Amino acid sequence: MNIPEILVANGTGAVLVSFLLLLRVRGESKNSVGTALFCRILVVTLLAQATETISFLLDGVPGAASRFWLYLTNTVCTGATVCVDYAWCLYVDFRVYRSIGRLRRRHMLLGAPLLALLVLLVANLFGTGWIFSISADNAYHRGPLNILLYLLLFSYYAESVWQVHKARRDGITVEFFPVYYFVVTCAVGTLLQGAFYGMAFGWLSVAIAFVFVDSQTRSLRGYTDELSGLFGRKYMNYCLDRIHATQEKDVYGIMMDVNCFKEINDTYGHAEGDRAIQEIGRILSGALAANSVAIRMSGDEFMVLIRHGSEKLLDEICTAIERRVQHYNETAPAGSFQLSFSTGVAKYEGGSVEKFLVELDQRMYAEKRAFHAARDGHAAPEQGNAPSI
Structure with a gap:
């Protein structure tokens, strides 16, 4: 496991996300649903970056305390991973349709598989080993149902792409909504993280994706009205x-x-x-x-x-x-x-x-x-x- 690479990658990602969060908090309307949702995604991303870094640092370290923190940090990081992609789908939906009512209707549908995974994660804390397990020497191992995590992540990626594609087909959204900037960058990072355990590709790719998204959404401001939160x-x-x-x-x-x-x-x-x-x-x-x-x-x-x-x-x-x-x-x-x-x-x-x-x-x-x-x-x-x- 390359600890220096992990620290540099997640540290760089944390700096990028913190910078974006500061820009959002200081520079945009606090009453904007889109801004509030994006800020929450960034906060969860920071939490995931921190817990992943701690889990890598403790991997293989002996002792009951290390074992406790390995279970806790890996559980939080795994849950946060899916929460970010779930919230991304909601963010895309709101940015496209600007409808709070629609957002309320869709969050339950999109949240059902997330809730199921969170239940599995809670059960995993009791030693089922379904999602991951910690061996006797405090080493992390993926469980037999870990594949569900990746299936759910890519399902959320596909859902966000479909929403933008459908909106474009119906003529509802502007042409350059940056959904592919996020999905492609995160998908590559997710695949690399899955293929090479011990390398911190995932959250750095998420941070880079958010930089792309922020840059593009700022170019869309001419199409929106900040005070009302509606289109202009x-x-x-x-x-x-x-x-x-x-x-x-x-x-x-x-x-x-x-x-x-x-x-x-x-x-x-x-x-x-x-x-x-x-x-x-x-x-x-x-x-x-x-x-x-x-x-x-x-x-x-x-x-x-x-x-x-x-x-x-x-x-x-x-x-x-x-x-x-x-x-x-x-x-x-x-x-x-x-x-x-x-x-x-x-x-x-x-x-x-x-x-x-x-x-x-x-x-x-x-x-x-x-x-x-x-x-x-x-x-x-x-x-x-x-x-x-």
């Missing part, structure tokens, strides 16, 4: 350009304008106005369905774009938004601001996307006029096709 107008233009180029069918839009947003800023202050935008981001993210994205177009204007949709799906998303707005208003602290939207919905019928946007805009502002007329006690003008939410 540039991403909307990207999607609409593709829709126009392919004359895609079954595309629906929901355009929303926050009612009385200026009053929120004037009454509660701009800090609360920012919090309102963040709450709206969470509301819309939680209401999304498959093949839909939420976009902050400008200050208090938002859009949900549904591709490969239907009237039924459109109604379901509108209802989900309405329910989440109602839930927020009912549970908000006393004296806090209340939220509502004026909305316009339309279907893209081919041709110019500008016509599609104008139709959405006109219907939304018809609802806006109706909202203010009703609030001011005047007769409401003829409304558009969707009530204020």
Whole structure:
């Protein structure tokens, strides 16, 4: 076992991961789900690097204390390995779809095999030797079910690639999401680690992969809105350009304008106005369905774009938004601001996307006029096709 190589490899990996963690903590919104998830992945990676290094240093060292720490560190490191790849799948899913609701639905499905492996690891602590064993001379040996670890890792790699491939096929994500940067780099490191025990390829490859991912995701910032956590107008233009180029069918839009947003800023202050935008981001993210994205177009204007949709799906998303707005208003602290939207919905019928946007805009502002007329006690003008939410 090459201890100097292990110390250099895992030490280098730890420095890279710590640097990325510092950049994320200091440089990005603390309210971003994607940032929070990525930071947790980095923390678990640091834990795994530390426990793997300790396990290598103690391998073959006699004594009951060494045996105890060998079991503990190898168990933690093995569990952390799968947790990182599980969390990577969730991170990819969120970065692609920007939907908290979808994330909640998928984490149980993706977490089921992880939970099964963790149960095996706990059983392994009682001497079953299923995943690994520690011999009488305190040497680590892989168990008969250790292959399940590698199968699960590569299943998570494949799942993340499939999600991005499916999203690209459906036109949901931008073209250069860095899933292959992570998967290929980590897969090579995993195979080398499996083939040459005693060499620390695995976590160094993970650290390098995260550097690649961070570099590429920073280039995507122009497509996202940091305050709301949603996609931004540039991403909307990207999607609409593709829709126009392919004359895609079954595309629906929901355009929303926050009612009385200026009053929120004037009454509660701009800090609360920012919090309102963040709450709206969470509301819309939680209401999304498959093949839909939420976009902050400008200050208090938002859009949900549904591709490969239907009237039924459109109604379901509108209802989900309405329910989440109602839930927020009912549970908000006393004296806090209340939220509502004026909305316009339309279907893209081919041709110019500008016509599609104008139709959405006109219907939304018809609802806006109706909202203010009703609030001011005047007769409401003829409304558009969707009530204020």
